[in-house]
Amino acid sequence: MNVYGNNIARLIDELNRLPGIGAKSAARLAFHIINMEESRVQALAMAISQAKATVRYCQECCTITDISPCGICSGTKRDNTTIMVVEDSRDLAAYERIKEYRGLYHVLQGAISPMAGITPEHLRIKELLARLTGDVQEVIIATNPNVEGEATAIYLSRLLKDTVRVTRIAHGVPIGGDLEHVDDITLARALEGRREI
């Protein structure tokens, strides 16, 4: 890469270390960056440094944030009788996006995966238990619909169901698209979870 000079080569190399950015994308991005306006380049470099410098986990829900407690936990308009348990902060963001859920969240920071050596002790479960005081009436488990997410859901359900009502988000066929393209397990779960209309 030294045909570009050391500083550009170094930028390509640093970008290439990021996930999902191969050698060609890294070069393309590097050329884009060095052609951007100076102020935009500084904004990007600064955003990287600052986000890293100020990142922390919310003392309540364990989401990634730069203020603790986070905006949701410190919000006065949230329903504090319900906690939705998700694997990571992006799942929380996905549910926030639909603007239908007004309760609180709890971010486990992962899912149980014996294959990857992730046991319940690696997750923010202690912190969840500490929050199940007087007000909380329901814990909605919204871990991912895959093996690890299901294992985590079952584990949590057994752990919590004597203390509080535990529910799981529904599995079924996604809205839009074609039954024909839905995988077999989802079809089976959709049938199993059928409801009166």
Added chain:
Amino acid sequence: MNVYGNNIARLIDELNRLPGIGAKSAARLAFHIINMEESRVQALAMAISQAKATVRYCQECCTITDISPCGICSGTKRDNTTIMVVEDSRDLAAYERIKEYRGLYHVLQGAISPMAGITPEHLRIKELLARLTGDVQEVIIATNPNVEGEATAIYLSRLLKDTVRVTRIAHGVPIGGDLEHVDDITLARALEGRREI
């Protein structure tokens, strides 16, 4: 995006402005970055600032570099009787990668495109003419094999052919893969360009 706090939201936003990085990739990259080691984050931010601060164009071949003349133009082992004309610095890098070409380059910084309003005056053609002094015996035109690249090749060939030998890289079927999947124009050009074996 404010569920993540302002600094993380700002980082996601800055990443999202880069080409080919949508909202989801930007969030994924941002989370990766804030989970990287501090030293790696600083290396990335620094690489961005430094590459931008030191970038320039080589005074000879007009490639993007941080030293001028660039490593190739100032190299003592290059054949200075041949100049390969490419559209941009990444094309130069592609030819350097194969380690077969030992001549010099000239980077046009684009190709003629009446649709996009790019005329010969927008390209580094004056700088190319200035280099066609005593030593140069051949100019190899390696602009892209598309409409703009071909138009540029024809323009340059007419402009230069009284001064110097002008050649064009061969068009034909790429090595590997299947004739069946090669487009019609390439098949026609490959036939047209056939050689004795």
